[in-house]
Amino acid sequence: MESPVLEVNDLVKEFGAVRPVNGVSFAMRRGEILGLLGANGAGKTTAINMILGIVTPTSGSIRVFGRDLARERIAILRRMNFCSTYTQLPGNLRVWQNLTVFGKIYRVPNLKRRIDEVLELLEIAHLKDRVSGNLSAGESTRLNLCKALLNKPELLLLDEPTASLDPDIADKVRKVTKRIREEDGSSILYTSHNMRDVEEVCDRIIFMHQGKILFTGTAEEILDHFKEDSLESLFIRVARGGEIETAGESVTSAT
Amino acid sequence: MTFSTIQALVLRNLFLYTRTPVRLVELVFWPLVDLLVWGYLTVFLQKHTGDSFPYQITFLIGAVILWDILFRAQQGVALYFLEDVWSRNLLNVFSAPVTNADYLASTYTIGLLRAAVTSLLLSVLAIVLYSFNLFELNWTLLPFVFNLLLFGWSLGMISTALIVRWGPAAETLAWAVPFFIQPFAAVYYPIDALPGGIRWIAELIPCAHIFEGMRDGLKDGAVSWADLGKATGLNLLYLFLAGMLFVRVMNTAREKGLLTKFVAQ
Ligand SMILES: Nc1ncnc2c1ncn2[C@@H]1O[C@H](COP(=O)(O)OP(=O)(O)O)[C@@H](O)[C@H]1O
Ligand SMILES: [Mg+2]
Numbered sequence: 236m237e238s239p240v241l242e243v244n245d246l247v248k249e250f251g252a253v254r255p256v257n258g259v260s261f262a263m264r265r266g267e268i269l270g271l272l273g274a275n276g277a278g279k280t281t282a283i284n285m286i287l288g289i290v291t292p293t294s295g296s297i298r299v300f301g302r303d304l305a306r307e308r309i310a311i312l313r314r315m316n317f318c319s320t321y322t323q324l325p326g327n328l329r330v331w332q333n334l335t336v337f338g339k340i341y342r343v344p345n346l347k348r349r350i351d352e353v354l355e356l357l358e359i360a361h362l363k364d365r366v367s368g369n370l371s372a373g374e375s376t377r378l379n380l381c382k383a384l385l386n387k388p389e390l391l392l393l394d395e396p397t398a399s400l401d402p403d404i405a406d407k408v409r410k411v412t413k414r415i416r417e418e419d420g421s422s423i424l425y426t427s428h429n430m431r432d433v434e435e436v437c438d439r440i441i442f443m444h445q446g447k448i449l450f451t452g453t454a455e456e457i458l459d460h461f462k463e464d465s466l467e468s469l470f471i472r473v474a475r476g477g478e479i480e481t482a483g484e485s486v487t488s489a490t
Numbered sequence: 491m492t493f494s495t496i497q498a499l500v501l502r503n504l505f506l507y508t509r510t511p512v513r514l515v516e517l518v519f520w521p522l523v524d525l526l527v528w529g530y531l532t533v534f535l536q537k538h539t540g541d542s543f544p545y546q547i548t549f550l551i552g553a554v555i556l557w558d559i560l561f562r563a564q565q566g567v568a569l570y571f572l573e574d575v576w577s578r579n580l581l582n583v584f585s586a587p588v589t590n591a592d593y594l595a596s597t598y599t600i601g602l603l604r605a606a607v608t609s610l611l612l613s614v615l616a617i618v619l620y621s622f623n624l625f626e627l628n629w630t631l632l633p634f635v636f637n638l639l640l641f642g643w644s645l646g647m648i649s650t651a652l653i654v655r656w657g658p659a660a661e662t663l664a665w666a667v668p669f670f671i672q673p674f675a676a677v678y679y680p681i682d683a684l685p686g687g688i689r690w691i692a693e694l695i696p697c698a699h700i701f702e703g704m705r706d707g708l709k710d711g712a713v714s715w716a717d718l719g720k721a722t723g724l725n726l727l728y729l730f731l732a733g734m735l736f737v738r739v740m741n742t743a744r745e746k747g748l749l750t751k752f753v754a755q
Contacts, residue, residue: 248747250746250747280750281747284581284747284750287581287585288585288744289581289584289585289744289747289749289750290744290745290747290749290750291741291744291745309587309588309589310587312585312586312587313587317581317582317585319581321578321581321753322578322579322580322581322582322753323577323578323579324577324579324582325502325506325573325574325577325579326577327506327509327510327577328502328505328506328509329505329509332505332509335498335501336498336499336501336502336505337498337582337586338498339494339495339497339498339501340494340495340498340499340586340587340588341586341587342494366509382582
């Protein structure tokens with residue numbers, strides 16, 4: 236059997252007394268789009284940051300492409316990329332300058348051509364010579380995505396890529412996400428608190444709450460399991476700390 | 491260490507300087523103000539002391555130029571980090587395949603370029619305005635300047651480490667750290683000018699020996715090997731310690747999630 240692209244085992248992160256990630260395990264198949272769904276503070280970003288090596292786990296292990304992240308971080312990061320609503324590319328550089336800098340860091344071959352390709356893909360080719368800081372929020376997010384696609388990452392981490400986007404641009408971002416999976420075979424880990432996002436884009440969803448995984452499955456499986464008719468209502472029920480009835484056991488979401 | 495990565499990180503800063511020329515003001519304006527103030531003070535003192543004019547005072551102009559080399563090198567490292575904080579680019583850089591060595595090597599290169607711009611400008615102006623020629627030191631200038639760069643890099647790493655450790659509130663350390671040591675660094679006056687009880691501090695600062703050596707060199711043209719030796723030895727020690735500190739703080743930052751805190755605010 237093919238080894239998973241990403242394998243996370245009993246991952247824990249403690250910041251002093253808080254435990255934003257509390258024993259998370261999952262694996263990702265090659266070419267899979269996996270959604271990390273959860274309310275604000277569920278621990279999604281902390282989990283992503285650990286997979287990027289920006290935050291070291293308190294315990295547990297992360298294997299990417301079958302290799303240990305703690306030991307071979309740099310080699311692994313070359314084949315990954317990342318885009319988050321919380322980061323930007325330097326606003327005082329032009330769009331092509333920013334992409335050139337990151338293209339070189341990721342050792343992208345035929346960089347000039349690749350830059351044109353990703354700009355076309357995100358439909359911002361006309362902004363190539365613009366100053367990055369003058370782009371609108373939607374354009375800026377798409378530029379961030381361009382950076383994340385430069386090296387055709389085998390594993391792409393997207394942390395709330397559609398937050399703060401209008402529905403039209405958010406839709407484009409979702410389509411691009413699916414397209415690069417088809418074309419490049421990338422595996423994509425996608426965090427969101429937007430139901431629409433994960434339902435439309437993700438093959439499988441991990442539902443996180445207070446640092447733990449409540450359930451993993453397709454959107455239908457989750458609804459079936461929790462006896463809800465929409466992810467939205469399940470989300471609200473969990474977020475408000477209600478009793479969660481599952482098919483098997485009963486879990487209290489508030490701790 | 492990967493050459494293409496270092497090249498890319500240096501390029502990011504060159505783009506910054508060409509895109510926002512106002513960033514260059516800092517490389518030109520403050521050093522120029524220093525040169526003019528100390529330069530005309532020297533001219534004034536010279537007029538009023540006549541033949542008894544002590545050579546140390548002529549060196550004030552040289553001191554301005556050389557201190558600036560140290561300062562620009564330190565800033566090259568510290569501001570490099572802050573530029574990425576200010577532009578919310580920090581996580582893009584630290585989630586990319588960039589090693590500590592790549593990162594430091596590129597900040598050194600930037601420090602070197604910055605120091606080169608400022609020191610060349612000031613050296614030429616010093617000749618034109620005050621007939622003070624730093625290049626009279628000939629080739630001995632090179633090891634002295636190189637030592638200043640080394641110490642600037644150490645201070646830069648220490649500044650960055652402190653900023654990472656203590657967060658955005660500590661940003662001003664990028665400008666303050668060199669001035670913590672300036673009183674003991676024998677920049678404008680010899681170590682002897684300090685009260686006996688604190689001279690030992692100056693002895694431990696590499697650039698104090700550089701400034702002492704330069705003053706001697708300008709006086710009688712002889713290279714002060716002892717000073718150069720002490721400075722180099724201390725520099726290697728500090729470079730090693732600062733490097734260790736930087737790596738340690740980066741590891742702590744990953745444990746405590748400090749890098750992400752620059753983003754959250
Ligand atoms: N560097 C940090 N130091 C202390 N606490 C943190 C840090 N980063 C995140 N947290 C805490 O961890 C919890 C989870 O945050 P986060 O992973 O950002 O959740 P999400 O992305 O799901 O909204 C929050 O309560 C947050 O305050
Ligand atoms: Mg988050």
